[in-house]
Amino acid sequence: MGQKSRNSRLFHSSIILLLVSLSAALSSPFQLQTLLPRPLPSAPTLSWHDSEPESNSLQETSQLDPLSSNTTLEVQLELHHVDALSSEDTPELLFDLRLQRDALRSGTIYSLVSKAVARNPPRAAGRRSGFSSSIISGLAQGSGEYFTRLGVGTPARNLYMVLDTGSDVVWVQCSPCKSCYSQSDPIFDPTKSTSFSGIPCGSPLCRSLDSSGCNQRRMCLYQVSYGDGSVTFGDFSTETLTFRRTPVGRVALGCGHDNEGLFVGAAGLLGLGRGRLSFPSQTGSRFNRKFSYCLVDRSASSKPSSLVFGDAAIPRGALFTPLLTNPKLDTFYYVELLGVSVGGTRVPKISPSLFKMDQDGNGGVIIDSGTSVTRLAQPAYTAMRDAFRLGATNLKRAPDFSLFDTCFDLSGQTSVKVPTLVLHFRGADLSLPATNYLIPVDSSGTFCFAFAGSMNGLSIIGNIQQQGFRVAYDLAGSRVGFSPRGCA
Numbered sequence: 001m002g003q004k005s006r007n008s009r010l011f012h013s014s015i016i017l018l019l020v021s022l023s024a025a026l027s028s029p030f031q032l033q034t035l036l037p038r039p040l041p042s043a044p045t046l047s048w049h050d051s052e053p054e055s056n057s058l059q060e061t062s063q064l065d066p067l068s069s070n071t072t073l074e075v076q077l078e079l080h081h082v083d084a085l086s087s088e089d090t091p092e093l094l095f096d097l098r099l100q101r102d103a104l105r106s107g108t109i110y111s112l113v114s115k116a117v118a119r120n121p122p123r124a125a126g127r128r129s130g131f132s133s134s135i136i137s138g139l140a141q142g143s144g145e146y147f148t149r150l151g152v153g154t155p156a157r158n159l160y161m162v163l164d165t166g167s168d169v170v171w172v173q174c175s176p177c178k179s180c181y182s183q184s185d186p187i188f189d190p191t192k193s194t195s196f197s198g199i200p201c202g203s204p205l206c207r208s209l210d211s212s213g214c215n216q217r218r219m220c221l222y223q224v225s226y227g228d229g230s231v232t233f234g235d236f237s238t239e240t241l242t243f244r245r246t247p248v249g250r251v252a253l254g255c256g257h258d259n260e261g262l263f264v265g266a267a268g269l270l271g272l273g274r275g276r277l278s279f280p281s282q283t284g285s286r287f288n289r290k291f292s293y294c295l296v297d298r299s300a301s302s303k304p305s306s307l308v309f310g311d312a313a314i315p316r317g318a319l320f321t322p323l324l325t326n327p328k329l330d331t332f333y334y335v336e337l338l339g340v341s342v343g344g345t346r347v348p349k350i351s352p353s354l355f356k357m358d359q360d361g362n363g364g365v366i367i368d369s370g371t372s373v374t375r376l377a378q379p380a381y382t383a384m385r386d387a388f389r390l391g392a393t394n395l396k397r398a399p400d401f402s403l404f405d406t407c408f409d410l411s412g413q414t415s416v417k418v419p420t421l422v423l424h425f426r427g428a429d430l431s432l433p434a435t436n437y438l439i440p441v442d443s444s445g446t447f448c449f450a451f452a453g454s455m456n457g458l459s460i461i462g463n464i465q466q467q468g469f470r471v472a473y474d475l476a477g478s479r480v481g482f483s484p485r486g487c488a
Helices: 001-027 082-086 091-118 279-287 377-389
Strands: 032-036 075-081 146-152 157-164 171-173 212-215 220-225 231-242 246-260 270-271 290-294 303-311 319-322 324-326 330-335 337-342 365-367 374-377 407-409 416-419 420-425 428-432 438-440 446-449 452-453 457-460 470-472 479-483
Touching: 001 220, 032 438, 075 324, 091 330, 146 246, 171 231, 171 416, 246 279, 246 330, 246 438, 319 428, 377 416, 428 479
Parallel strands: 157 270, 171 246, 365 457, 374 452
Antiparallel strands: 032 416, 075 146, 075 303, 146 157, 146 231, 171 270, 212 220, 220 231, 231 246, 290 303, 290 470, 319 479, 324 330, 330 365, 337 420, 374 457, 407 446, 420 428, 438 446, 470 479
């Protein structure tokens, strides 16, 4: 009898707990936020606020050597989207070209990571585990969406340079040209710079390249090949780069005399990856190994995006998540994503294991400035998408568009309610504005859920989802942070 009584009490307790859980779930409303539908943005006007005049005086005495100086610097630069270089194109064409670049870039990242992981054994000690000879650039059709203006050489000549956290090697087009693509500024002439210096073949810098050679004078040559077939080849050298009026000397960069392929507009690339030859790694203590950027939503603000180097790059109140290391390559910024919430509730089918990088370097999550659309491991994407659809039944569905499989017809709407969305990184919950995941794709009022699935397990956090946040890279602390008010 006593046993039956105990079982009966346990049964009734279970029923009560279940009813309490259901009551709590029903009393917790599905969290929504407001989206103000805006049309596709037109090409931005290319103008530079706080622009600095080009210097005509030698600056050798004030150059700051990244290898030896103990003085730390802080500098802020404007960033502009590559659409500014195509000002005559329609908003629809610009968006289509962006998706084409995005598909090429993400596909190439997946391919390169797979090749690096398959390489056994890894590169020998003293060789970079990144890939300077097989990366993708903002100049190539394979993306890299933002560029800035900085000085090259002494006296400094201002040039447009693409910024890319998925690349390491810094390079610029140089005369004389065997083959050079069209760029907005005159091509840089190293013979007119007093600070230009070649790098000997036997130097550690030359050996750090994945693809290097020697000319007849035993000076170092470099070659960088991109996923779309584009290639840049020339002299590997050191040169002074000037940020506003702050010169930084002896930066190793490629002086490209043969640049062939789908390059557009800008004069070169400033690699911001984690590899040894990237600009943040080279300058090291000069900027305390810290930089950040804020990418604005062009449809909502005329304020330019910005890039900051130095201690000022780390905003107060930023939420930080640790950086992880892929044992097979060092270019990308890997982070730990634990889950996703839609409408205020964690999606139960999205577990941390879906985003985990294994001991061989497969899978994981990277943050990338050059990829536009965030791609999540397919099971995670499917679960998140289904949860979003369930919470967006009030919206009129529209046909799929390009890589987007969840679209809505918001024509005629001035304000709609959409489910909230939060990315849960270790130590940092990133609550996204509605404009960071429901975006216009045409001029007819079609908006799509701006995520996609990844079939090979590697997830990429793209720049659409990063809009409006200051994304801070603290390499000294091995962490990356997010500040929702960091663009102010």
